[in-house]
Amino acid sequence: MGGQQSRLGLSLKVAQRQILTPGLVQMVSVLALNRLELREMISQEVTANPVLEELPDDAPTVEEIAQKTEATPANGTAADAEIQAGDNHDSFQEIDFGSFFDDYLDPGYKSPAAEVSEKPSFENFLSKPSSLGDHLEWQLNLSLCSDEVREAGHSIIGNLNEDGYLSSSIEELARLRGTTPDKINGIREKIKMFDPVGVGSLNVREAWLAQMDSLQIHDDVARAIVMHHLPLLEKSDYLQLSRALNIPMSAIKEHVDLIKGLDPKPGRKYNEEKTTYAFPDISVAKEGDEWKVTLNNEGVPRLRISRYYRRLLAQSSHDQPEAYRFLVDNMKKAVWFIRSLDQRDRTIHKVAQYIVNKQQGFFDKGLDGVKPLTLMEIAQDIGVHESTVGRVVANKYILTPQGVFPLKFFFHKSLPGNYGEEVSSLRIKEKIKKLVEGEDSANPLSDIEIGDLLARENLKIARRTVAKYRMQLKIEPSHIRKRKSIMEERA
16 A cells, blocks of 8 residues: 555754743833832832831932942842853852942942822722622612512623623513513603612613603693604704794704703713822923923832842851852843843833934924824834834823823824924814814814815815814714704804
8 A cells, every 4th residue: 555654763953942031021021110119019028028128218319328438339240140040050159249249238239219299089998889789689678678689680780781781681571580671661650760860771862861850840832852853853953853843943042952951871970980190100390491301200119139038148168059059040140130121221211212202392392293103113123123112101190290191192193294294193283172162063074174274284184184184073963063063153
């Protein structure tokens, strides 16, 4: 038979691949942390590694010691080569600890803290706010109803979304509870009258009608609009609305304003996101004609290698291999961690300095001076990978004279101008916003007209791009803006 026989054997080949050591992994992960996260990580590291210790707040900095002694800190290049994991000999016997740890003893690794930042109010930490489910459960438990009704009510409340609407079908709830849809609806009608009124509704029509009943609003026209003409109301088509209701346009606004006072998302009252406080990691201030970048390391402990363990390691010998290896391993981890922190500060400062140099127009003139900027542009300039810049700008904020901004705010793609210059998409959005704010309300600008006006300023973009940016700015189309303007004039 012409079959082939397979053979098993060993073969050697040479290949190259990148392997991240634990130290490099730590250095990369530290880059992505903001100031608060970094402080927590340092606390965990100091707890786990006895070789590390925090410096007191009044300890002198590297700059202060250098000015007094006029000494240059050792660069540690030779020591770096010796402490790499995997050495064939134990190099700690040969290290001059006095010079090796010179950078990481009393001075610490960071610069003095910046000005004291405003702390969040203590009231924010006193208690946990009540959720929508908790608030409704409390009302249900206080109501005079049977256990069967109460259990069905718990099922309804447990299936409400964040806006307060029922996310499961009535038939499904009835099947799960072993009852009829009519009974589920009856219980749901009671829950709709709980605070906030309208929760448990299937749609905004039900929620608004429940709120009208609760507020005892006896407006037949407004009720008719909610019950039968919501699509026209959503499109602000007041002309068709007046024809459908057979009333003049001037009378429509009064009923529409009444409806606008109702809550389309009743559950949001108890599901609002809590205000978060942004602690700037970087601050920018103008000194003379230049913008100066300063890292805000307030509250982040300064670290050093413990003198006690340094002497203990120098005095230890191979007669106590476990203790010696314990000290050596923790020394290596401590040095790597301190250098990771130092490298983090240097990289963040380089990225922030490039952003400030690139966006000087923004710091001087505001949004009109914003220039397009990409991660790749910074990565090529400072000699790092694009992903490294991405980690630096993640979850970090910068304090500027214009306010506090996330670092991601300054990154926008470019659009070509008529004369070959690059224009930031943020600048285009700002111009669209100003054009709409200054338009004739009786004749609002269409997307094509906005594009023509931008072209006169050497900013030629397609109509679909104008429409996309207008939607991102939450600006309604021109025909809806016109209808609302007509409605206001006739009121």
